[in-house]
Amino acid sequence: MDKINIEPLAHAYKLLNPGAVVLISVGDGKADNLYSVTWNMPARRDPGMVAILSGKRHYSFPFIEKTGEFGVNIPHAGIAEAVLGCGRTTGSRVQDKFKRFGLTRLSAQKIKAPLVNEAVGNLECRVCQVIDLGYSALLIAQILAARAAPEHFRNGEWCFENGLKLLHHLGGDRFAVSEREIDVQLPQG
Amino acid sequence: MDKINIEPLAHAYKLLNPGAVVLISVGDGKADNLYSVTWNMPARRDPGMVAILSGKRHYSFPFIEKTGEFGVNIPHAGIAEAVLGCGRTTGSRVQDKFKRFGLTRLSAQKIKAPLVNEAVGNLECRVCQVIDLGYSALLIAQILAARAAPEHFRNGEWCFENGLKLLHHLGGDRFAVSEREIDVQLPQG
Numbered sequence: 001m002d003k004i005n006i007e008p009l010a011h012a013y014k015l016l017n018p019g020a021v022v023l024i025s026v027g028d029g030k031a032d033n034l035y036s037v038t039w040n041m042p043a044r045r046d047p048g049m050v051a052i053l054s055g056k057r058h059y060s061f062p063f064i065e066k067t068g069e070f071g072v073n074i075p076h077a078g079i080a081e082a083v084l085g086c087g088r089t090t091g092s093r094v095q096d097k098f099k100r101f102g103l104t105r106l107s108a109q110k111i112k113a114p115l116v117n118e119a120v121g122n123l124e125c126r127v128c129q130v131i132d133l134g135y136s137a138l139l140i141a142q143i144l145a146a147r148a149a150p151e152h153f154r155n156g157e158w159c160f161e162n163g164l165k166l167l168h169h170l171g172g173d174r175f176a177v178s179e180r181e182i183d184v185q186l187p188q189g
Numbered sequence: 190m191d192k193i194n195i196e197p198l199a200h201a202y203k204l205l206n207p208g209a210v211v212l213i214s215v216g217d218g219k220a221d222n223l224y225s226v227t228w229n230m231p232a233r234r235d236p237g238m239v240a241i242l243s244g245k246r247h248y249s250f251p252f253i254e255k256t257g258e259f260g261v262n263i264p265h266a267g268i269a270e271a272v273l274g275c276g277r278t279t280g281s282r283v284q285d286k287f288k289r290f291g292l293t294r295l296s297a298q299k300i301k302a303p304l305v306n307e308a309v310g311n312l313e314c315r316v317c318q319v320i321d322l323g324y325s326a327l328l329i330a331q332i333l334a335a336r337a338a339p340e341h342f343r344n345g346e347w348c349f350e351n352g353l354k355l356l357h358h359l360g361g362d363r364f365a366v367s368e369r370e371i372d373v374q375l376p377q378g
Contacts, residue, residue, distance in 0.1 A: 043242060044324075138232065157363070158363075165371075170206055174346070176370050182269065184273050184363075185270060
C-alpha cells in the first residue's frame with residue numbers, strides 16, 4: 001500500500017483516534033516480531049504521543065526494552081486474519097510472523113523495527129515513559145515519523161469514501177468494523 | 190435505558206475494548222459535570238482498570254482531584270449530539286450539561302458522580318495513579334462497579350443484533366460508527 005508522510009507530524013495522533021486495534025512491530029535489526037494491541041490510544045497532540053499496554057513477559061517486550069522503540073501499524077479489515085493470528089501466536093514459536101500471516105516489511109525512517117506495508121497507517125515511536133502495572137507495562141512513546149495511505153487519511157483526516165473499514169477488537173476472536181461516518185450537529189440553544 | 194450489573198466484574202473492561210468515545214461524569218454530591226473523552230482504553234482485566242487522558246485545566250479536573258472518582262459512560266450513536274455538545278462546552282458556563290443535552294442522571298452504586306442513563310454501559314471508577322503529561326494527566330483507575338444494557342452487552346460480550354451503533358471519534362466534529370461484526374478466522378498452517 002503506497003503511503004505518504006503525514007505533515008505536519010502533529011496530525012499523526014489522529015490515526016489512533018477511532019480506537020482501532022493495532023499491530024505493534026518491534027525489531028533490533030537482527031530479528032523482529034509483530035503482535036496485536038487492542039489497548040492503545042493517543043496521549044498527546046504535539047509533540048504527538050501514544051500510549052499502549054504491553055505484556056512484560058511477552059516475546060516482544062525485551063525488543064522494546066533494548067531498542068526503546070516500536071512501530072504502530074493501523075490495519076484495515078482486509079488483514080483482520082493477520083491481526084488475529086499475530087495476537088494468537090508468540091514470536092518464540094513463529095520466527096517470522098510477517099511471512100506466516102502474509103504481510104510484508106516496510107522500512108522505517110527513524111527506528112530499527114520494520115513496519116507493516118499492508119497497514120493503512122504507520123507510526124514510528126520512541127518510548128518516553130514506562131509505567132509498571134504488574135503483569136503489563138503502560139508505554140508512553142513519542143511519534144517520530146508517520147505515514148498513511150492518502151486514499152484513506154489525508155490532510156490529517158480519516159476518510160471512508162474509498163472503502164476504508166477500520167477494525168475494532170471486541171475481545172477474543174471477535175471484531176467489529178467502522179466503515180461510515182455519521183453526521184453529528186452541535187445542538188443549538 | 191434499563192441496565193444490569195456486569196458479573197463477574199472482570200468482564201467490565203470489555204466495554205472499552207472497541208475504542209468508542211466515552212462521556213466522563215464527575216460530581217461531589219453538590220455539583221456535577223460531563224465531558225467527552227476520545228483517549229481512553231482498558232488498562233487491566235482483573236481487577237478491571239481503565240486509563241483516560243484528562244486536561245488538567247478543565248472544569249472537571251478538580252472534581253476528580255477532590256473525589257478521586259469518575260464515571261465512564263459508553264454512548265451509542267443515538268446520543269452523538271450530546272457527546273459532541275459535552276465536548277464542546279465547559280462546565281464553567283453550562284451548569285447542568287445533563288439538562289442542556291437531554292440526558293438524565295443515573296445514580297451510581299459506589300461513587301458520588303452521577304452516571305448517564307442513556308449510555309449503553311456505565312463504569313464507576315476510582316483513581317489509582319495519576320501520570321503527569323504536562324497539559325493533561327493520564328488517569329489510571331480501578332473499576333468498582335459496572336452495568337450495561339443487556340440487549341447490547343451480555344455475558345461479557347458486545348452484541349450488534351439489536352441495532353447497536355458504537356461511536357468512534359475521528360477528530361473535531363467527525364464521528365464514525367461500528368454497527369456490525371465481521372467473521373475473522375485464525376489462519377491455518
